[in-house]
Amino acid sequence: MTAVTLSVVGAGHRGAEAYGDYCLRYPDRARVVAVAEPDPVRRAEFAEDHQIPAERQFATWSDLLAHDRLSDGLVVATPDLIRAGPVVTGARKGYALLVEKPFAPTEEQLDAMSAAITETGAFVGVAHVLRYTNFYRTVKRLIDEGTIGRLIHIDQTEDIGYWHFAHSYVRGNWRRADESSPMLLAKSCHDLDLLTWLIDEPAESVSSSGTLTHFTPQHAPEGAPERCTDGCPAADTCPFYAPRLYLDRLSGHHTWPVTAVTRDTSDAGRLAALQDGPYGRCVYRSDNNQVDHQVVTISFATGVLATLRIGAFTASNTRTIRILGSHGEISGRLDTGELEVRRFLPARGDTVHEWSRWDRDVQGRSGLPDDETWTISAGPTSDPDLADRPGRRESDGHAGGDDGLMHEFVEQVQQWRSGQTAALPTELRDAERSHRIAFAAERSRHAGQTVELTA
Template sequence: MKKVTAILIGAGLRGGYVYSQYALDHPDEFQVVAVAEPDKERREIFAAKHHIPEKLCFKNYEELLAKEKMADCAMVCTQDQMHYEPVVMAMEKGYHVLCEKPMSPDKKEIIKMGEMAKKYNRILSVCHVLRYSPFFSKLKELLEEGRIGRLMTIQHMEEVGYWHHAHSFVRGNWRNAEESSPMILQKCCHDMDIMLWLADSKCESISSFGELSYFKEENSPEGAPAYCLDGCSHRDECAFYAPRFYLEHPKAVDDGLVYAVTDPADPEHVLEALKKGPYGRCVFHCDNTVVDHQSVDIHFENQVTATFLMTAFTNQCARRIRLMGTKGEIKGDMDTGVIEIIDFVSQNHETIQLHTPAKGHNGSDMSMMRDFVRMIGEGKKGKTDASVSVESHLMALAAEEARVKGQVIDFGEFCKWN
């Protein structure tokens, strides 16, 4: 396989630390040769790590994409509402593209991106990393083997985790739907994609309910200040006390969430950043607008029905699923890697224990990167393409419209826009 080269647009947590790590782990396969990142410190740290010369470091994607094509692909890892223009410009320039999810919060932009990938014959791979996990890959294999007969019902739950929700969706970059995108799109387009993949059919109709119920001003403890470090008297009884989370919680420290607060992430810098920075705010005094719990019901054209539940109010950040068929059922826990298959006739209970790495969506991030690199380097077909990603994104937007309007949405009609 030839070595694949890339440019990176957006060196934040996902682009700068997760997907680009594949280049450091597999330097013979993949190399990042240029970066566009507006934050000077972040840009310089990334450039030093990947040995990128200053002349190939840019403040924005416009400067980078104005240059002659210098790599095989572009990784677009900007914020939700900033994907469309660099993706389109990169494809026009001749780059294949890896695009962080969601593609866009705008229905027309999502459809156009899919159309342009086809027009220019480019790989447009959206980061639906769950398809690459050992867990969901095994579930797909079991369904294709007919282990539970004809699939009839899917029950799927995403446990966001109280700490993850507070970090990303109350204090963080994805807190405000108007500035980023609705929760069901930004966080759960993964899950729409998985249900679409497992059902193996097009969506016919969709409904949804959900609210922002807890993380708002009216639920603030008496006297709670705007920032945790402004002498909050509730610090010992509050699960969301920022200094404790960012200095002690293993998900913040070991999984690198603390780098969203400040880089470098030593205690002195973290505490200083929390004094007046966004991640130091009281969770009841933020400008968040996304829901903290939501359910979605889906009817597919092949008569499979699916129910999805997203909730912030869990201890773990996990996904659990049940697949119910005519001959048996499957129960699965992605976090533990345990799958149980029950046969209705024999009443046999088979348990499968998968190896699931603790980090990177249980190993999915690096599996996706490997697949993307080999699609380019070897011309292999990947697990998903732009047209499928377009459909699952539109399912998420249809679910949000159903929630807001209190209606059942005809998916075929929803997808019409011109």
């Protein structure tokens, strides 16, 4: 099978470092043959990495899509607000599409895009990368096999991490909801997709609360200047002091998040970017308006509840999940890939259970210590799907989800190219489902009321 050919619109962090990098690591599976990127430095670097001839390098998505179809697939990795144009035009031009999330920044655009794409019958995959991780696939299998009985409640957290939040949602491209998309959609449409996939029944209502509580001028340390580099008196005590992150803690690191700050990742390049650019701004004096903590509750048709907590104030940047069922519970965290299953029945066999007292195990954990309990390692390196691939090089982008998505997308494009039906597990319908919950949650947050969802 010959490699599928791809055009990339938006050769930024995702376009270059996730999808472009995949093609460089798996040239027998996918090749980039055209690019659209307005930043001349990014465009030139990307074109050189992928050996793209001058006549297939374009400044914007519309320049690229003015031509007849240049490749099998089109990867749309433009900023949040530049989505409908490349997606709808790409579908009309006959490309197989891989579209970054959020699929659409507003409900009106979602409706229009959905109608236009349905008309074309295009093959559209959405980059809900977490569904392709070993971790969430294992969770899904455990639920579907009835390991913990009837599903009652899923509690998911997205711990964005204090430095990541400051980077993207206070200083960076997603700092303003009106110039990108609301934090829940921008960051957590993945979580909403996971919840609806794991629960797999219609969501009936949603409520949400959340505010921007900390990254505001009244919390600035006394005497803090506009920029960290202007002699901030709180340099040693502020967790968000930019030079500590980008110059010290990330010294020697030359990909995201440093490449979002500057393409010149030398010490001098970083310092110059902090002195002039958005990433050196005091986090208390930026023009940000995204909420910094939010909760969402979703009620499903059979009484299952899902809760989601997202926010800035965590040391880790990861996701955790707790799934409560009628016969047991599962808990886990994505960064370590560790899952623990506890069933509400005694373990079978002659396992010796060490009790420190009748309701404590030897670690002091409460419960009946002879309940059946086991742990599963479900990190990227234990994913048999990825381990089997020849020529695999380590990439744990999104806990293996980036590579997992691309493996499936490429396979499906190969099928589509040979005239067979192709579909990704995360397609237009899934994006519609998760995005409609996000839009409803935002309405609820603003109105202070529960919002009913129509099927």
